Amino acid sequence: MREESKMYTCDMCGKPTPNYREYSPALAAIVGVQGRSWCDECRRELRIVHEWENEQEADERMICPYCEGEISDSWEYEEGESEIVCPSCDRTFEAEISSVRTYRTRRRIEDMPDGWDGGELL
Incomplete structure (x- = not known):
């Protein structure tokens, strides 16, 4: 028995497609989405446009x-x-x-109040 693949919606034309590409966390943070879905037809059209534009x-x-x-x-x-x-x-x-x-920031330990035991500061 063949397992059916999960279907997604093409981000360009709205057709159902099994194609999905998940972005890395860094790229997802830049573009604001977790991944993309493009059907084969839209992928082909984009590839033609990118080849013509000579841009990846x-x-x-x-x-x-x-x-x-x-x-x-x-x-x-x-x-x-x-x-x-x-x-x-x-x-x-x-x-x-x-x-x-x-960026990850933290207080300097030498700037903490005398007697501070690691608990919350008031």
Whole structure:
């Protein structure tokens, strides 16, 4: 007996589709959604548009827009816009690089009141 796959709704045309891509927590924080669902037809249309525009989707990986090879040392590049030479096909392409910052703060222990025992401060 074959198990049925879960169905989603295409984010573009509203048709049912089994396609779903969950984003990493960092990317989800940037785009404001947990993932996306595109039917095969919409994926094909988007691929044609992106190939014509010569632009890859926003992704956590740097992908060459010519050969679609992943740039493994992408973390070495500075934030902003850069020209990158693909190590696979030796073609130069433009990349827009952005990052997400998170902050964790805490009080300094030496600034806590004398006699503080780790409980709540009043």
